[in-house]
Amino acid sequence: MRALDWVIIAVYLVYVLVDGVRRAKGTREIEGYFLANRSLPWWAVGLSVMATQLSAVTLIGTTGQGATDGLRFVQFYFGLPLAMVILGVTLVPFLHGARVFTAYEYLERRFDARTRSLTSFLFLVVRGMSCGTIIAAPAVVFSAMYGWSLLWSVALMGIPTVIYTMIGGVQAVTWVDVKQMGLIVFAVIAVLVTLLVQLPVAPDHALALAGAAGRLRAFDFSFDVTNDFTFWSGLIGGTFLMLSYFGTDQSQVQRYITAKSVDEARSSLLISAYWKVPLQALVLLTGVLVFVFFVFQRPPLLFNPAEEQAVRAAEPATYAALDGRYRIALQERETAAHALADARARGDHEASVAGVDAFRAREADVGALRAEALALARRVTGETARDVNYVMPYYVLHFLPIGLAGIFVAAVLAAAMSSIAAELNSLATVTVIDFYRRWVRPEAPDAHYLLVSKAATGVWGLFACVVATFAATLGSLIVVVNRFGSFFYGSILGVFLLAMIPRARATGAFFGLIAGMATVAAVNFGAPSVSWLWHNVIGAVTVVALGLVLSARGSSRR
Amino acid sequence: MSDTPKPDHGRRLFRRTLLRVMAVQVATLLLLWLLQAHYTR
Numbered sequence: 001m002r003a004l005d006w007v008i009i010a011v012y013l014v015y016v017l018v019d020g021v022r023r024a025k026g027t028r029e030i031e032g033y034f035l036a037n038r039s040l041p042w043w044a045v046g047l048s049v050m051a052t053q054l055s056a057v058t059l060i061g062t063t064g065q066g067a068t069d070g071l072r073f074v075q076f077y078f079g080l081p082l083a084m085v086i087l088g089v090t091l092v093p094f095l096h097g098a099r100v101f102t103a104y105e106y107l108e109r110r111f112d113a114r115t116r117s118l119t120s121f122l123f124l125v126v127r128g129m130s131c132g133t134i135i136a137a138p139a140v141v142f143s144a145m146y147g148w149s150l151l152w153s154v155a156l157m158g159i160p161t162v163i164y165t166m167i168g169g170v171q172a173v174t175w176v177d178v179k180q181m182g183l184i185v186f187a188v189i190a191v192l193v194t195l196l197v198q199l200p201v202a203p204d205h206a207l208a209l210a211g212a213a214g215r216l217r218a219f220d221f222s223f224d225v226t227n228d229f230t231f232w233s234g235l236i237g238g239t240f241l242m243l244s245y246f247g248t249d250q251s252q253v254q255r256y257i258t259a260k261s262v263d264e265a266r267s268s269l270l271i272s273a274y275w276k277v278p279l280q281a282l283v284l285l286t287g288v289l290v291f292v293f294f295v296f297q298r299p300p301l302l303f304n305p306a307e308e309q310a311v312r313a314a315e316p317a318t319y320a321a322l323d324g325r326y327r328i329a330l331q332e333r334e335t336a337a338h339a340l341a342d343a344r345a346r347g348d349h350e351a352s353v354a355g356v357d358a359f360r361a362r363e364a365d366v367g368a369l370r371a372e373a374l375a376l377a378r379r380v381t382g383e384t385a386r387d388v389n390y391v392m393p394y395y396v397l398h399f400l401p402i403g404l405a406g407i408f409v410a411a412v413l414a415a416a417m418s419s420i421a422a423e424l425n426s427l428a429t430v431t432v433i434d435f436y437r438r439w440v441r442p443e444a445p446d447a448h449y450l451l452v453s454k455a456a457t458g459v460w461g462l463f464a465c466v467v468a469t470f471a472a473t474l475g476s477l478i479v480v481v482n483r484f485g486s487f488f489y490g491s492i493l494g495v496f497l498l499a500m501i502p503r504a505r506a507t508g509a510f511f512g513l514i515a516g517m518a519t520v521a522a523v524n525f526g527a528p529s530v531s532w533l534w535h536n537v538i539g540a541v542t543v544v545a546l547g548l549v550l551s552a553r554g555s556s557r558r
Numbered sequence: 559m560s561d562t563p564k565p566d567h568g569r570r571l572f573r574r575t576l577l578r579v580m581a582v583q584v585a586t587l588l589l590l591w592l593l594q595a596h597y598t599r
Contacts, residue, residue: 081583211597218590263572270575278586356599
């Protein structure tokens with residue numbers, strides 16, 4: 001990173017902070033602080049919804065996924081447009097029309113206080129921890145790649161976000177999200193264009209190399225419940241996941257209930273439906289082009305410098321031998337790539353077919369050596385090697401032109417900050433509305449609730465930063481909490497689906513929710529090979545089915 | 559002339575946006591399919 005890159009990052013951080021804080025003007029009561037008095041235009045809400053969902057992992061991890069695994073991850077999002085349309089005609093009118101602060105508040109009106117409290121408590125536990133991991137994931141990568149200390153990386157993202165979210169409330173979150181979304185899209189397109197310029201072969205030949213290596217395989221129509229990324233798991237499991245996330249998670253619900261009307265709230269969700277799949281495909285394609293770039297530029301055996309150093313120190317002879325074989329394999333792959341590109345340029349069909357086979361074989365050799373190195377890293381460090389997250393930062397650090405590296409890092413910070421801000425805002429809303437105002441102090445002046453809301457935002461921000469700082473040591477705990485989160489996501493969706501069925505009753509909803517979570521936990525431990533994408537389907541279906549049965553039994557007894 | 563939007567303005571906006579959403583999805587999936595079919599053997 002050079003001086004200009006640092007200047008760009010500093011300008012971005014100062015701008016975001018100033019822009020967020022000035023949104024505090026006019027926020028005098030909690031309706032304004034949490035819901036912007038339901039006055040925001042649909043396009044701004046829509047971009048905020050997208051920015052909230054797009055985290056730093058999307059820019060770092062998904063590009064890495066594209067480079068190492070190709071386009072097939074895009075299938076994960078196939079259910080999203082469908083989910084948005086379903087939500088637009090089902091839950092959105094309910095939630096916006098109910099004039100509630102939180103999604104869970106609606107559950108008390110429809111069912112009872114225990115269902116509201118249980119769902120909001122689960123939200124606080126899992127979102128509180130996940131907010132820490134959202135900061136931790138890029139912070140760990142930044143500290144490993146760029147030599148920043150972990151504390152400094154966490155502070156760089158956490159402190160400005162906490163300040164503008166605490167002072168400006170939802171107005172700051174939404175309007176800063178709009179600008180952050182613009183920066184992210186600009187950075188992705190800029191990197192994509194730069195890659196196309198940097199490649200020594202024409203884009204058509206670059207795509208042929210990616211295709212030969214299987215990186216352009218976007219569709220897998222096999223029906224395999226153990227595979228995370230197939231057309232069917234994306235379409236069916238993905239629809240349920242997105243319904244759960246966008247329909248029942250307060251960090252998303254709070255975005256669209258700030259819209260001026262039900263129709264504007266619906267239209268704001270359709271912005272995500274519009275752009276999510278194309279944007280995700282673009283991010284993955286950037287990763288695919290990074291793969292092609294590294295066909296012609298020597299990549300390291302391990303992208304994570306910390307793992308590379310650990311392996312070099314622990315097993316220097318083994319690593320040196322592996323690295324030697326890797327250099328030869330890379331040279332052979334590059335030669336095969338040039339041969340294929342030349343054959344295509346000449347229009348020699350037979351040589352092109354032979355070239356594809358030769359390149360594919362050399363790519364398999366490189367892949368086998370990388371797998372060997374990753375296994376070695378796992379053995380030495382005792383941890384699962386997450387090399388995929390370091391591919392893009394390595395490219396940014398070593399090959400992006402001056403200025404663009406700063407823009408990309410600023411975009412990663414923007415992606416992280418937009419998600420953190422929305423989560424802090426929603427965590428504070430649930431804390432104050434579903435717990436403090438509901439159970440501790442039901443009658444108080446608005447100014448008091450506003451003060452408590454700002455304090456809650458600050459406390460959750462501090463908590464998230466502490467979790468992020470200790471993420472390395474809390475690793476297993478965070479995995480447990482995230483896994484626990486996947487148990488209840490689909491089940492909470494089931495409760496909201498029940499809420500729309502007139503004959504569903506409170507007891508059915510509450511015990512259905514518990515049974516849904518227990519069923520998902522049983523499937524998770526009993527059949528761990530079933531992809532987690534199906535957990536949401538199982539949870540939602542169990543809650544609705546059991547909830548209706550229990551509701552019917554309750555009604556017949558009366 | 560009044561600046562107040564007509565009551566069905568929002569619904570029209572939703573329907574129009576929905577149609578565009580579907581068009582963009584179909585175009586994206588088609589493009590991805592073409593990429594796969596053309597370059598992956």
